Amino acid sequence: MIPQLPSSAPFNEAQRWWLNGYLAALLATEDSSEREVAAASAPKQRVLVLYASQSGNSESLAEQFGEAMRGKGFEAPVLGMEDFEAEALQQENYILIVSSTWGEGDPPDNAVDFWEALSAEDFPKLEELHYGVLGLGDSNYLDFCGMGKKFDQRLADLGATRLVPRGDCDTDYEETANAWFESALTALGATQESEKEAGSEQTDGITYSKKHPFPAKLLTNRTLNAADSPRDTRHFEFSLAGSGLSYEVGDVLGIYPKNDPELVDEIVALLGFEPDAPCGESTFKQVLIHDFDIRTVPATLLQKWPTPVEGSFHEVIDLLKAAPVTFESPEAFVSLLRKLGPRLYSISSSPKAHPDEVHLTVAKVTYDFDDRPRKGVCSTYLSDRVNGDGTVRVFLQTAKHFKLPEDPNIPVIMIGPGTGIAPFRAFLEERSVTKAPGKNWLFFGNPHESTDWLYREEVQEWEREGILSQLSTAWSRDQATKVYVQDRMREAGEEFWKWLEEGAAIYVCGDAKRMAKDVDAALRDIIESHGKVSAEEAEVYVSKLKKDKRYQRDVY
Numbered sequence: 001m002i003p004q005l006p007s008s009a010p011f012n013e014a015q016r017w018w019l020n021g022y023l024a025a026l027l028a029t030e031d032s033s034e035r036e037v038a039a040a041s042a043p044k045q046r047v048l049v050l051y052a053s054q055s056g057n058s059e060s061l062a063e064q065f066g067e068a069m070r071g072k073g074f075e076a077p078v079l080g081m082e083d084f085e086a087e088a089l090q091q092e093n094y095i096l097i098v099s100s101t102w103g104e105g106d107p108p109d110n111a112v113d114f115w116e117a118l119s120a121e122d123f124p125k126l127e128e129l130h131y132g133v134l135g136l137g138d139s140n141y142l143d144f145c146g147m148g149k150k151f152d153q154r155l156a157d158l159g160a161t162r163l164v165p166r167g168d169c170d171t172d173y174e175e176t177a178n179a180w181f182e183s184a185l186t187a188l189g190a191t192q193e194s195e196k197e198a199g200s201e202q203t204d205g206i207t208y209s210k211k212h213p214f215p216a217k218l219l220t221n222r223t224l225n226a227a228d229s230p231r232d233t234r235h236f237e238f239s240l241a242g243s244g245l246s247y248e249v250g251d252v253l254g255i256y257p258k259n260d261p262e263l264v265d266e267i268v269a270l271l272g273f274e275p276d277a278p279c280g281e282s283t284f285k286q287v288l289i290h291d292f293d294i295r296t297v298p299a300t301l302l303q304k305w306p307t308p309v310e311g312s313f314h315e316v317i318d319l320l321k322a323a324p325v326t327f328e329s330p331e332a333f334v335s336l337l338r339k340l341g342p343r344l345y346s347i348s349s350s351p352k353a354h355p356d357e358v359h360l361t362v363a364k365v366t367y368d369f370d371d372r373p374r375k376g377v378c379s380t381y382l383s384d385r386v387n388g389d390g391t392v393r394v395f396l397q398t399a400k401h402f403k404l405p406e407d408p409n410i411p412v413i414m415i416g417p418g419t420g421i422a423p424f425r426a427f428l429e430e431r432s433v434t435k436a437p438g439k440n441w442l443f444f445g446n447p448h449e450s451t452d453w454l455y456r457e458e459v460q461e462w463e464r465e466g467i468l469s470q471l472s473t474a475w476s477r478d479q480a481t482k483v484y485v486q487d488r489m490r491e492a493g494e495e496f497w498k499w500l501e502e503g504a505a506i507y508v509c510g511d512a513k514r515m516a517k518d519v520d521a522a523l524r525d526i527i528e529s530h531g532k533v534s535a536e537e538a539e540v541y542v543s544k545l546k547k548d549k550r551y552q553r554d555v556y
């Protein structure tokens with residue numbers, strides 16, 4: 001008979017389950033090779049990993065956790081919340097949730113329906129369920145890790161048992177995420193031996209990933225606006241030759257930027273240190289250029305500032321000027337700053353059209369605030385400060401939630417004003433190279449036709465070739481009344497509805513604050529007025545579109 005752990009043994013239910021299965025397999029035979037086979041065939045404990053993710057961070061972590069758990073003998077499927085009905089939680093015993101937060105404390109698109117169902121008043125109790133929640137967020141937002149907190153609380157309210165305390169990750173999330181996962185594994189009766197990064201690729205023994213970014217040569221840097229436009233949107237091309245990295249259209253490129261040395265000099269001078277004063281293993285100036293966020297003023301910085309300060313400050317330099325302080329050492333100052341994190345950009349090339357290259361479409365962020373010119377870190381770095389060997393540290397992030405339909409016959413509607421055009425240039429290149437027979441409709445907008453029509457020649461060429469079946473442009477400031485892409489959608493409502501009924505997939509990319517919301521409202525209006533249904537029925541129609549992956553967004 002195969003022994004079982006006594007009920008008094010100091011293990012929780014999950015640990016007992018896993019250990020009993022493992023012991024059974026181990027003791028089933030004396031022969032070590034047979035033992036291995038038996039262990040492999042022992043019943044596997046199922047732990048479902050669910051993710052709520054918009055730009056792919058939670059998704060990659062969930063995949064990474066799933067892979068690590070499968071390596072430890074668990075059955076660990078990984079699913080986006082759009083692919084899992086909340087009611088099915090009643091059939092699960094163990095789940096791990098990885099969720100980011102978007103908007104102002106809102107769920108990512110792929111989790112809207114799941115969250116709505118889970119928060120329904122009459123949702124059944126989940127007393128058999130054991131769970132752990134890891135939240136991803138950004139402490140600059142008021143509702144930090146809001147969705148992680150909501151999932152954690154809701155599951156507790158439904159009677160589920162928390163396996164591990166909730167993890168709240170800031171932008172620099174790897175360390176907290178790994179520590180949380182280790183605790184989750186311990187609670188599940190296993191331990192983590194080695195961490196493996198998701199999405200990493202290997203060539204000649206070198207693995208490039210977010211942790212080990214590839215130095216990609218910047219090949220092209222050109223402005224897409226006309227010289228007399230106040231806007232400066234750049235087209236960048238990087239070489240991926242020799243990296244072993246590959247991507248699909250819809251994916252995202254991460255860039256590690258460097259701070260502006262002029263701003264660094266100013267900060268160093270205000271603090272009264274020498275630029276080459278030692279700081280850790282480098283100099284103060286180098287550390288400030290490469291390692292720390294010298295613009296954002298996180299709440300914790302104000303709380304820890306050596307002299308009392310009131311009010312809000314746009315950048316660290318404003319705080320230093322308003323409340324000058326003397327620090328003991330450069331280290332004491334940098335210990336109050338956040339790490340300089342990578343920026344994400346929607347890839348604007350198809351690898352089939354540009355092998356070994358990756359392209360981006362980036363708006364250069366420059367503006368005046370309190371009579372001082374300000375510069376966005378990464379967009380100005382890419383535009384003006386890539387020097388030395390001309391390489392930029394990059395990594396790839398897959399975006400499963402933003403993919404062209406597998407069936408090339410499906411019509412595609414793409415709504416991408418401003419830099420939102422980026423992934424659609426990639427989509428159109430891909431549909432052109434692969435000779436996909438499905439129709440394509442692009443909605444693009446910007447202030448002026450004469451100066452701000454990004455990729456005009458390419459778009460017009462696609463129109464001539466018939467790759468673009470329809471093109472709708474909205475030049476917001478070319479007439480007295482402002483016109484936006486959502487207005488063009490409503491004007492073409494009848495045709496839009498026809499495409500929807502033919503099974504078209506809709507993609508939206510660009511500004512999350514206003515554009516994506518206005519486009520969403522226009523889509524519902526079209527369904528209501530041309531589908532002749534009520535607002536509630538339109539809501540159901542949109543939910544179905546999302547579930548069928550026919551309404552996907554890459555908004556920021």
Ligand SMILES: Cc1cc2nc3c(=O)[nH]c(=O)nc-3n(C[C@H](O)[C@H](O)[C@H](O)COP(=O)(O)OP(=O)(O)OC[C@H]3O[C@@H](n4cnc5c(N)ncnc54)[C@H](O)[C@@H]3O)c2cc1C
Binds near residue numbers: 377
């Ligand atoms: C999934 C994803 C895809 C993206 N794709 C693209 C893309 O294809 N193209 C693209 O250009 N960007 C894209 N972005 C945005 C990009 O990641 C950066 O946020 C952007 O380039 C700004 O970074 P920065 O380092 O230059 O500016 P930062 O140094 O991060 O500064 C930006 C901050 O400056 C402040 N700010 C900016 N303008 C003003 C103003 N007028 N007044 C007051 N404050 C202001 C705001 O606080 C803003 O958050 C994407 C983001 C995500 C999450």
Ligand SMILES: Cc1cc2nc3c(=O)[nH]c(=O)nc-3n(C[C@H](O)[C@H](O)[C@H](O)COP(=O)(O)O)c2cc1C
Binds near residue numbers: 103138
């Ligand atoms: C438009 C936008 C809104 C966001 N809103 C919040 C928020 O309200 N609270 C928060 O903690 N983080 C917020 N974040 C930060 C994201 O949650 C964070 O970047 C996270 O790592 C994204 O993970 P994902 O790629 O899995 O979606 C926001 C980010 C963006 C770009």
